[in-house]
Amino acid sequence: MRFRTVKGTHDILPEEALRWRHVEEEIRRILELSGFAEIRTPILEQLELIARGVGQTTDIVTKEMFALERGEDRLVLRPEMTAPVMRAYLQHGLYTQGAVMKLYYIGPMFRAERPQRGRLRQFHQYGAEILGSSDPLADAEAIALQMGILEHFGLRQLRLRINSLGDATCRPRYREALQAYFRPLAERLSPSSRERLEKNPLRILDSKDPQDQELLAGAPRITDFLTEACREHFEQVKTYLEELGIPYEEDPFLVRGLDYYMHTAFEITSPLLGAQDALGGGGRYDGLAEELGGRPTPGVGFAGGLERLLIALETAGYRFPEPARPDLYIAALGPEARRWAFVHANRWRRRFSLQVEYDLAGRSLRSQLREADRIRARFVLILGEEELSRGRAPLKALDSGEQTLLSLDALPDTLIARIRRAESERSPTPSS
RNA sequence: GUGACCGUAGCUCAGCCGGUCAGAGCACCAGGUUGUGGCCCUGGGGGUCGGGGGUUCGAAUCCCCUCGGUCACCCCA
Incomplete structure (x- = not known):
């Protein structure tokens, strides 16, 4: 056979498609139970939307996009859904349909990375966005929902890490403090961290390079730079999580690779997965709407990887439904x-x-x-x-x-x- | 994008110090049962040995390139 699936993409054959459908249906059911409505947006978006939304200096934008040109248009296969959902929300004035809009999606995303287990070039995410609320309750709701979905499938040993990235006031201050700390040490930083020092210093925080980690031990903590309001917001999120009995770890080095996050950021990992161990993650992105030229709209959401969820379920011995028997x-x-x-x-x-x-x-x-x-x-x-x-x-x-x-x-x-x-x-x- | 390892039938793999080396199990098809499944038995179809180039009288087996996969880095879902 001369033709095969392109690198980093998979066929989902009937037997496996059955599992996919089951997982998707369960996810839909749970999200709809919480009042989320489905949104479907085009796979093709303007490159500029993603670049502005996700961030010009992020890895996703600088090296992982499937970009194409068509006449004057510069397009990309969407690498994530938060920016497209926000775009749709603003474009169609969904804020007129209620103060808070709860949307969910399931669909393919594209990132031109080197494929490995749990990381494909076309992969599939489910996710939800709560738009129009800056209340920490919404942050907790998003986290609880994501955890709820994973727990619904019987997954245990989930590790939930959370952090606060501050807002437009504290984040720049912290950023400067971080640069001030690292500049004298630049020689000792790993090449990629050194590169990030001026452009995106926060990304140094989640470097796994041992040398970087040593230096990080003495670095200033975002927690010490949060304004009173930001600190309070974060505290409330944590309190809400505790009320639901959701165990979490605070991780001051959790940053995430999308620039739109502020305040709450979180990530959920599973030991069933190996190197690509994040089952999902998310956070708050109150500045995104304005960045896209729309009216200020607070938002918080999460996304989870379907392939990774399927891998975790298969290794956990999850019992998928049998195919229907012909009568x-x-x-x-x-x-x-x-x-x-x-x-x-x-x-x-x-x-x-x-x-x-x-x-x-x-x-x-x-x-x-x-x-x-x-x-x-x-x-x-x-x-x-x-x-x-x-x-x-x-x-x-x-x-x-x-x-x-x-x-x-x-x-x-x-x-x-x-x-x-x-x-x-x-x-x-x-x-x- | 970097490094390491791997790539033989649909699947899991054996063969790989070059010369009956193109094989096994499972799956599939047919027959054993002129019209009765699951077990068993017999037979059959199916492979450019990932692709290309090179070394050699001769390459699945050695070398180079390439494509794909895996693992790690990176990054994240």
Whole structure:
């Protein structure tokens, strides 16, 4: 085969697609339970939106974007969703639909990184944004929601780290203090940290370089630079988390690679993942709306990686739902019977919503039964010319192997009754 | 983007000090059972040995390049 998926992208084959759908449906259910409404935005956005939103000096913008040109337009495949959601919010004046807007999304994102486990060039995120509230309650709500989703799937040992990055008043002060501290030490910093010293000094904080970390030990802490209001905001977020019993760690070095964050930033990691261990993260981005030229709008949100969630669930031995079992397989022999199967499969699917299958390849009876067994059909109708002319055919229950001769006219009714009976025996009290 | 390791049927892998080395298990298809599944038995289809170039009488096996994957860095979902 000459063609294959492009680097860092994957096909999601039927078996796996089933898992994806399950996870997506659960996430939607939980988010909608909390009053979030879905938003879908284009995958293509203006490069400028992302550059301004995420930050000109960030790694995402400087080296990870899939950019393309089309005439005058400079476009990118979206690398994240907060800026696009904010763009849509401002563009469509969603602030007229209520003081606080709660939106969620699930979809593909693109970053041109070197692929590895849990890091693809096309990956998928679910996420939510709370727009229009600067209340620390909203920060806590976002964190609790994200944790709630992960815990819903039974994930344990989650590590939640939080930090406050201050606001437009304290952040610049801290930034200067950090530069003042590191400038004399610049020689000893790692090359990438040295590069960041002037452009984006906060990013030095989450360097994993051992030498950098040593120097960081003596660096000023953002916590000491927070204004009274910022400190208070952060304290309240923590208090709310405690009220829900959500354990967290304060990490003064947690920065995150998107410039729009201020006040709360958080990240959730799992030991099930390896090097790319963040299941999700987020924070507050009160300056973003103005940065995009819109009316000031506070916001807080989070995003989680679907691939990583799936990896974590698979290694945790999560029990995904089984594929639906066909109700009936019509094993037909001979042209007349095959035509009958074709007509009745289609009729019964439409009329009774029965999942009916039959052989499309003209195989032997034995093969058809094997096929019925392989796809775990509940019943098989065995139909030859003889049965057809008599109007009666054997119906075999594959689980028990028992076989009864039935009138073809009465078949759908009988089948439905037997399926209902089997279902009620399995779960006496119908519950979800 | 940097470094290391890996790349043989759909999947998991054996073969790799160059010369019946193109194989096994699983999966798939057919038959054993002239019309009855799951077990078993028999047979079959399927591979440019990731791709290209080189060394050699001869390369899956050695060398170079390239593509892809994995792991780490980086970064983050």
